[in-house]
Amino acid sequence: MDSLGLLWDGFQAAFTPMNLMYAAIGVLLGTFVGVLPGIGPAMAIALLLPVTYGLEPVPAFIMFAGIYYGGMYGGSTTSILLNTPGESASVMTALEGNKMARAGRAAQALATAAIGSFVAGTIGTILVALFAPALADVAVDIGAPSYFAIMVLALVMTAAVLGSSRLRGFIALFLGLTIGLVGLDLNTGQPRLSFGVPQLADRLDIVVVAVGIFALGEALWVAAHLRRRPLDVIPVGRPWMGRSDWRRSWGPWLRGTAYGFPFGAIPAGGAEIPTFLSYVTERKLARTDEFGKGAIEGVAGPEAANNASAAGMFVPMLALGLPVTATASVMLAAMQGYGIQPGPQLMTDQSDLVWTLLASLLIGNALLLVLNLPLAPLWAKLLRIPRPQLYAGILFFACLGAYTSNLDPFDIALLLVFGLLGVMMRRFGLPVLPLILGVILGPIMETKLREALTISGGDLSTLWSEPLAVVVYIVIALLLVVPPLLRRTRPGLDERMHEVIDERDDKELVER
């Protein structure tokens, strides 16, 4: 009702020169932290906690919010330029983003990521401001069965990215699912595929797997072929987004936001699933055959989903006092440090703080765009570094990232193993995307299925006991039934499309 009025008050509180400065510091730090692999926003805020004890709560939280959004955006920079995603949320961005960069369109990829982050972050924050309490009540009703249904939907959608050789696609997918099995079994605490190594007791970090397979695999592959194949020169592209880039980006931005925000708001939602769903949707909707070669839609969508989900996280955090991500729990811990009790009464008891925080999120988001958009063409110049040095730098950053997250040399060894796997996959023409999806989807799907079945005592009917789950199953049925029907009614058009797709996939395969 008077949410807008409260938000206006929040803006007035946030718009002091000091607060703006803290927002700017936060955004810069966040971007920096996001660019460096291995240090996530949660770690950055935890490191900063002692520094902020001297500050008032408002500036401290403004800075934290800046770090959070900055980190979410910064992760995309390395994904696009170096094919080394800094966090799990930007794995999908690397797929098309890095292809764009190598086609000389790095500046456009970075720009669509920056603007998409801004659009999604702004819409998301406004949604939080207007609807947080109402959304929070709905979000807690979404349980394991609905989540499992969404996972099934995601799995059905992976069929679209298996590539032209179904066999190779499935091999990669099952490799990924197997990698996803590593770790302690959630229900019994028994180790699986951990070979007695304590470092393998937890699920493998998706970032280590992705960086190993994308970046290390790529670098080793290129190194192995340097003598035989001349390096393709990265063309120098235009520095700004053209009209067609804008036209192709705004749809994915909005769809990505629509995917990301609800996932951020539901407990344990995370950004991996919405970024993937956004990627596959854009791939399905694409009218050109650019996917796999650097389609801007494939960057715009996932990046928007990523940031919208970051905004969605504030729904349970502010409305219920529930941390659903590591970053949120560090922020709530910081609140306790100020003697503020997080909980459902936060929005009423600490309404000044909450509304100032929301206003500063919007400000931080705008600052992020202002700072990063002009930087995009500069970052893109990084790719002019001669290839051997560039790949050396990539290897260095990849290892640094694997090491700094836990200061454990074992993680570097793990990275190398996945790098070798990446080389082998390229050698035998196995597509990498299904593997990454297996690693992402497998564990979540298993957790949710087992959670649902434990609660119901093994009764399978629980899987369709929630309205959302039923809706999702209907969507899946439609996805499976409608395209074949369409094919029957309009055979000519669809076959032509399939030819295009097959051709495209074959080319992809050859390129690898």
Added chain:
Amino acid sequence: MTSRPRRTRNRRPGTARWSLVLALVLTAWLSAGCGVTRGDEGNDMTMMIPNSPGGGYDQTGRAAVSVLERDKILDGSFEVTNVIGAGGSVAMTRLMNAEGDNHMMMTAGLGVVGSLYSFGVDYKLQDATPLAQLIEDQEGVLVPADSPYKTIDDFLAAWKKDPGGIAVGGGSSPGGPDHLFPMQLASAVGIDPRKVRYVSYDGGGPLTSALLGHKIKVGFSGVGEFEGQIEAGELRLLAVSGDERLTNDGVEDAPTLQESGVDLTFTNWRGVLAPPGISEERRQQLIGLLEEMHDSPEWQQALEDNGWIDAFKTGDEFTAFLEEQDARVADTLKELELL
């Protein structure tokens, strides 16, 4: 060969210089962060945290470090590292491998005891050098506000009637405090713990949403994290697990299990260990530091802010406590046939 490699070589000096500068900056930054340059002579210390930032160990460990640093109790600086993995087993392994390292400490607790068993690591907390127990956190039995269970007796009666039919949950995986507590409670009231239908959630946040969304009927977890929800009337605290009632506002009415006629006292605790093989002198020195920290008003404030119970014991008393806890965890896991 084309001329390309040569061109690359010509460019190398500039790039090399650039890379060198970058490498130097990064090394400087890293060594500043990791204390690589720390010699054995200095007073700087490392505090290992066995889980991720924001978790319970992290909050306790960082609170202790910030008091030690702010009050200049330690004449040097502290570095905090989160060594994540296997519920603390990875950090514990690293502590055991740092035999004789005078500059390391680790925050540990009940959860680490359980996870060492789950992962089949064959050393125990008491095999390192136990320094001090810092805090205790009571576990609570929580239900949503509109639950039919008004008192702990209501719940226990229903639970005894149909142990397998009531889904309960906690914020830790098997072997962790929120898992051990319901199992020991079941055992104490005569329910076969193997019949308990326990769902493990990834921490207090997801557990609360499961309770608020009526996915599970009862939750078991540290009370501190839920005070907000309890005060707002969204969750009801049926009982607490410790010796005495809590004194904070909003939770002082919840009875202890003992008051309700259940012979069980259960607390989650956290403390500090040093690596094995340090000298007795150094051990006393480190215990002295922690004692000084414990006596400071800042620490008392930190206890109050976080809703922790002061449960300070040091040296041999702490070692004996660790042995007792270890045996209890082993018993419970054996009863569950998880061991």
